[in-house]
Amino acid sequence: MACPYESAIPIDSPKVPINKNLIGVWKEAGHTEEPNNYDIRKFDDFTYLITENTYRKQDRALEQKKFKGHISMVENSVFLNIKMVKDSFNLTVSDNYFLYKVDIQKDKLKLLPLSQYIREQFSSPTDLQAFIKKYQHLSFFYAEESEYVKVND
Numbered sequence: 001m002a003c004p005y006e007s008a009i010p011i012d013s014p015k016v017p018i019n020k021n022l023i024g025v026w027k028e029a030g031h032t033e034e035p036n037n038y039d040i041r042k043f044d045d046f047t048y049l050i051t052e053n054t055y056r057k058q059d060r061a062l063e064q065k066k067f068k069g070h071i072s073m074v075e076n077s078v079f080l081n082i083k084m085v086k087d088s089f090n091l092t093v094s095d096n097y098f099l100y101k102v103d104i105q106k107d108k109l110k111l112l113p114l115s116q117y118i119r120e121q122f123s124s125p126t127d128l129q130a131f132i133k134k135y136q137h138l139s140f141f142y143a144e145e146s147e148y149v150k151v152n153d
Contacts, residue, residue: 004113004143006096010081011132012125014046014070021104022048026148029108035062037151046070050082071102074132078102080111101142107150112142 026038035055043049050067069082080100084093103110114132118141122128135141 003116004098004100005116005118006094007099007122007128008096009122009125009128010070010083010097011072011074011079011099011128014044016071016073017045018042018048019071019104021106022109024150024153026109027151029147029149038148043068049085074129074136077132077136078104079132101136109148109150111146111148113144113146115141115143 022040037053039051041049048069050069052065054063066085067082069080072079080102081097083097086093099114101112
């Protein structure tokens with residue numbers, strides 16, 4: 001997956017309740033034999049704990065990265081704000097948020113990362129939201145879409 005746009009601030013604070021359809025283990029569509037997956041769990045009423053599990057074939061080890069995320073609404077579009085969690089495995093992590101437009105269905109999830117070519121930086125969620133509202137309907141605003149299927153709850 002390409003690196004998405006990084007923002008020093010989220011689109012807004014966590015205030016959209018957890019969507020139960022997001023809870024579970026997700027694998028990239030078409031790669032169901034690969035052990036790589038995202039395990040999404042409820043952290044609190046508005047925040048998800050996301051564990052990225054990546055299998056490294058060269059040393060037969062499972063690498064884990066943990067993120068916290070929350071949903072933001074911009075007009076009628078759903079966006080995911082995620083931030084890596086610093087822990088004993090992820091000692092050097094960015095304080096920035098990665099931003100994705102998402103389409104959540106029962107057993108399918110589509111992620112459209114905001115393009116890494118966006119150069120603007122914002123100091124307030126209001127300014128970031130206005131920018132997204134203005135450009136969210138343009139194809140170059142996003143990087144390549146990824147689609148995931150739920151493999152279990």
